[in-house]
Amino acid sequence: MSILVVGSIALDTVETPYGSVSDSPGGSALYFSAAASFFAPVNVVGVVGKDFNFNEIDFLKQKQVDLSGLEIQNGETFRWGGRYYENLNERDTLFTYLNVFETFEPKIPEKYSGSRFVFLANINPELQLNVLESIPSPELTVLDTMNFWISGSRQALDEVIRRVDVMILNDEEVRELTGIHQINQAARELLKQGPKVLVIKKGENGAVLMSEKDFFFAPSYPVEKVVDPTGAGDSFAGGFLGYLAGCPQLNDSEFRRAVIYGSTVASFNVESFSFERLKSIGRKEIDERVEKFREMTQF
Amino acid sequence: MSILVVGSIALDTVETPYGSVSDSPGGSALYFSAAASFFAPVNVVGVVGKDFNFNEIDFLKQKQVDLSGLEIQNGETFRWGGRYYENLNERDTLFTYLNVFETFEPKIPEKYSGSRFVFLANINPELQLNVLESIPSPELTVLDTMNFWISGSRQALDEVIRRVDVMILNDEEVRELTGIHQINQAARELLKQGPKVLVIKKGENGAVLMSEKDFFFAPSYPVEKVVDPTGAGDSFAGGFLGYLAGCPQLNDSEFRRAVIYGSTVASFNVESFSFERLKSIGRKEIDERVEKFREMTQF
Numbered sequence: 001m002s003i004l005v006v007g008s009i010a011l012d013t014v015e016t017p018y019g020s021v022s023d024s025p026g027g028s029a030l031y032f033s034a035a036a037s038f039f040a041p042v043n044v045v046g047v048v049g050k051d052f053n054f055n056e057i058d059f060l061k062q063k064q065v066d067l068s069g070l071e072i073q074n075g076e077t078f079r080w081g082g083r084y085y086e087n088l089n090e091r092d093t094l095f096t097y098l099n100v101f102e103t104f105e106p107k108i109p110e111k112y113s114g115s116r117f118v119f120l121a122n123i124n125p126e127l128q129l130n131v132l133e134s135i136p137s138p139e140l141t142v143l144d145t146m147n148f149w150i151s152g153s154r155q156a157l158d159e160v161i162r163r164v165d166v167m168i169l170n171d172e173e174v175r176e177l178t179g180i181h182q183i184n185q186a187a188r189e190l191l192k193q194g195p196k197v198l199v200i201k202k203g204e205n206g207a208v209l210m211s212e213k214d215f216f217f218a219p220s221y222p223v224e225k226v227v228d229p230t231g232a233g234d235s236f237a238g239g240f241l242g243y244l245a246g247c248p249q250l251n252d253s254e255f256r257r258a259v260i261y262g263s264t265v266a267s268f269n270v271e272s273f274s275f276e277r278l279k280s281i282g283r284k285e286i287d288e289r290v291e292k293f294r295e296m297t298q299f
Numbered sequence: 300m301s302i303l304v305v306g307s308i309a310l311d312t313v314e315t316p317y318g319s320v321s322d323s324p325g326g327s328a329l330y331f332s333a334a335a336s337f338f339a340p341v342n343v344v345g346v347v348g349k350d351f352n353f354n355e356i357d358f359l360k361q362k363q364v365d366l367s368g369l370e371i372q373n374g375e376t377f378r379w380g381g382r383y384y385e386n387l388n389e390r391d392t393l394f395t396y397l398n399v400f401e402t403f404e405p406k407i408p409e410k411y412s413g414s415r416f417v418f419l420a421n422i423n424p425e426l427q428l429n430v431l432e433s434i435p436s437p438e439l440t441v442l443d444t445m446n447f448w449i450s451g452s453r454q455a456l457d458e459v460i461r462r463v464d465v466m467i468l469n470d471e472e473v474r475e476l477t478g479i480h481q482i483n484q485a486a487r488e489l490l491k492q493g494p495k496v497l498v499i500k501k502g503e504n505g506a507v508l509m510s511e512k513d514f515f516f517a518p519s520y521p522v523e524k525v526v527d528p529t530g531a532g533d534s535f536a537g538g539f540l541g542y543l544a545g546c547p548q549l550n551d552s553e554f555r556r557a558v559i560y561g562s563t564v565a566s567f568n569v570e571s572f573s574f575e576r577l578k579s580i581g582r583k584e585i586d587e588r589v590e591k592f593r594e595m596t597q598f
Contacts, residue, residue, distance in 0.1 A: 017480075086480050181316075181385050183503070184521050204482070205504035206518070217595050219505070219516035222483050256598040296516050297596050299555040 001139070002041040002114075003245050005032045006106045006131045007121025007234075009046040009070065013081040013095075014273060016088065018227045024274040025056050027078065028121035028144070031231035034278045035238025035265040036119075037063040038286060040245035042238075043112045045069040045131075047104045049077040059279050069109050073100040088226050089203060108134040117245045119237060120164070122146050125156035132163055140250070142166040142241050143195070144233070150176050162194040168237050170201050184210075199240065199259060201233060209259050216256045219297060221267035221289060228273045232266045235278070239265030239286075257290075264289045300438070301340040301413075302544050304331045305405045305430045306420025306533075308345040308369065312380040312394075313572060315387065317526045323573040324355050326377065327420035327443070330530035333577045334537025334564040335418075336362040337585060339544035342411045344368040344430075346403045348376040358578050368408050372399040387525050388502065407433040416544045418536060419463070421445050424455035431462055439549070441465040441540050442494070443532070449475050461493040467536050469500050483509075498539065498558060500532060508558050515555045518596060520566035520588060527572045531565045534577070538564030538585075556589075563588045 010027035014020060029046045036042045041064040048070055061067060078101035081094035106127055116139040120128040125145065132141065143164040149157050150173060161167065161177075167190070171183055180186035187198050187210050200208040202220075209216040240262030247254045264286055271277040309326035313319060328345045335341045340363040347369055359366060377400035380393035405426055415438040419427040424444065431440065442463040448456050449472060460466065460476075466489070470482055479485035486497050486509050499507040501519075508515040539561030546553045563585050570576040 088480075181387075182524060184523060202504055205501055206516070208521075215521060215595055216598070217505070217518035217521070218598070219518070222507075222514060222516070224483060225481060253598070260598050294598070296514055299515065299517070299552070299559050299593070 001116040001245050002043055003036055003117040003119060003241055004043045004045065004108070004112050004115035004131075004135065005029050005036070005119040005121060006045045006108075006127075007032065007119070007123055008078055008101055009048050009052070010078045010080050010101075011052070012230060012274070013079070014084070014228055014230050015082070016084040016228050017086050018225070019273065021273040023079070026080070026231060026274060028234040030057060030060070030275075031234035031269065032119055032121060032238040032241075033060055033065045034063070034275050035235035035269065036242030036245070037065045038239070038265065038283050039242030039261070040064070040117070042066065042242075043069055043115060045106050045108060045112070047071040047073055047100050049073060049075045049100045052077045057275075059275065069112060071107070075100045077101075082230070084229065088229055091229075106131055116140070117241055118142065119241050120144065120160070121234065121237075122149075125149050125153050125160045128160045129156060132160070140165050140241070140244060142168060142237065144168050144237060145173070147173060147176060158193070161190075164195055166197040166199065167195045168199045168201065168233070168240070170203075174198070174200060197255060199262075201236060203232070207236070207259055207263060209255055211252070211255070214252045214255070216259060218256075218259045218263055219293070220263055221293060222296075223267050223270060226270045229270050230273075232270050235269035236262040236266040239263070260290055260293050261286065264293065300415040300544050301342055302335055302416040302418060302540060303342045303344065303407070303411050303414035303430075303434065304328050304335070304418040304420060305344045305407075305426075306331065306418070306422055307377055307400055308347050308351070309377045309379050309400075310351070311529060311573070312378070313383070313527055313529050314381070315383040315527050316385050317524070318572065320572045322378070325379070325530060325573060327533040329356065329359070329574075330533035330568065331418055331420060331537040331540075332359055332364045333362070333574050334534035334561075334568065335541030335544070336364045337538070337564065337582050338541030338560070339363070339416070340365065341541075342368055342414060344405050344407060344411070346370040346372055346399050348372060348374045348399045351376045356574075358574065368411060370406070374399040376400075381529070383528065387528055390528075405430055415439070416540055417441065418540050419443065419459070420533065420536075421448075424448050424452050424459045427459045428455060428462075431459070439464050439540070439543060441467060441536065443467050443536060444472070446472060446475060457492070460489075463494055465496045465498065466494045467498045467500065467532070467539070469502075473497070473499060496554060498561075500535060502531070506535070506558050506562060508554060510551070510554070513551045513554070515558060517555075517558045517562055518592070519562055520592060521595075522566050522569060525569045528569050529572075531569050534568035535561040535565040538562070559589055559592050560585065563592065
């Protein structure tokens with residue numbers, strides 16, 4: 001079943017210890033789409049400027065991604081520049097030019113309003129609320145956010161949190177949202193506020209899935225050489241929700257496997273800049289790595 | 300089969316967000332022993348001062364720990380004081396009085412020289428070498444160390460590393476020992492220098508077991524309330540080596556299970572100050588928690 005994603009489309013200029021790229025396609029909506037499209041059709045809503053070169057993301061069309069919901073506005077595409085440290089866990093943002101993204105107001109095309117799966121990538125929670133209003137009866141809604149909105153738009157964010165099914169976030173965000181330091185206590189508190197499921201990302205240390213009844217801990221795949229971590233979180237979300245959208249029925253076991261699929265797609269994504277690695281693989285390579293995951297965690 | 304541990308015995312003064320204790324028994328050798336003794340007999344070599352109150356560790360004797368190898372010297376016992384931050388991942392050391400530990404020179408009693416399993420807790424690598432000399436044919440030797448020795452006693456430490464079977468360490472120590480940032484590359488480099496197995500501890504994020512052929516990722520047990528992390532690493536080592544010492548035969552599967560047992564014992568240890576929690580449980584509680592681990596990681 002098809003997935004709707006609403007988020008940013010960016011041209012990224014990235015420097016890591018292993019190289020650099022400049023004005024390379026990226027942004028949460030595209031990383032999510034590239035990842036999810038291994039499993040299910042994806043409808044993208046976002047905005048780009050006149051300077052955006054669609055040829056560079058042509059591979060997405062061949063992978064069941066519908067880009068016709070992308071607005072093309074006068075002006076330049078959102079640009080982000082960052083430099084990663086040697087350890088690749090930290091980075092400096094060198095510049096952020098919102099450009100056309102600054103006044104972005106997602107309009108959900110009528111043909112997308114039947115989307116059963118929705119990913120609200122990290123944008124202003126007011127806009128995320130508007131998106132939820134446009135989709136009358138989704139099967140599963142998944143929310144991403146960031147500390148900027150937690151501290152700056154709390155009321156709207158709380159309303160979104162009340163209405164979504166799944167939140168994907170990191171330890172610090174769980175703590176900040178609840179004011180509780182012990183992470184498991186904090187997570188249980190957050191589960192009372194709306195979401196039925198939390199996915200707590202721990203970067204190279206894996207991810208935890210928590211619901212009222214389930215607790216699942218998945219490692220990160222031990223990538224030989226992380227080249228560029230940009231998009232890791234969104235490709236995780238794409239693999240996660242993509243996998244679920246492809247399931248005939250959702251249950252605890254499928255949610256666990258969705259975390260593994262999310263981690264797996266993210267592990268491929270970080271092996272190159274932009275979408276190079278994701279372009280080069282198919283479902284077969286993903287399934288093989290999932291099997292390695294299984295071997296890696298059994299005792 | 301019996302285990303020999305050589306390390307510190309301390310009186311700890313600890314403050315965490317959940318309380319405090321003062322002059323409470325601790326130190327690497329005791330935390331290791333308390334943990335390992337659920338699985339196998341333990342022989343302890345260390346030093347205490349005249350002020351040490353053996354009644355406080357009487358429970359160890361009832362748990363197959365032989366304390367007759369403890370030297371009692373004129374002077375005071377090693378004292379450490381620390382205060383943990385709200386997040387419990389960081390701490391300030393408030394004081395370190397080495398006292399009788401400053402001139403500690405481990406003497407291995409003749410009756411311990413047949414020990415088949417050896418844990419070299421974090422002490423001067425010169426002393427660790429002496430211990431290895433005293434044990435002619437151990438089945439398995441396990442090394443712990445710290446950044447202080449990595450930067451300050453590199454030559455002796457390298458010699459110990461060449462001679463041990465297993466090293467237990469954290470990410471930063473692997474990187475510092477090899478000068479390689481990508482952790483998996485760094486670990487493989489370290490495996491060339493002597494140890495056949497590395498256990499890389501990641502605190503609340505679990506632990507990784509690596510050997511030439513095996514890669515295993517284990518989560519940390521999601522402890523409801525961490526009261527005091529002191530001794531987590533040594534109780535992990537104790538559960539790990541204790542479990543192995545109790546195995547009829549060592550193989551990859553047993554090493555994987557040993558990591559789970561190590562994490563499990565450590566998860567109990569951090570639920571209280573000093574040895575309170577470890578005193579209150581038995582092998583049954585440990586096995587039950589290992590089963591929960593299994594449920595938590597299957598997909």
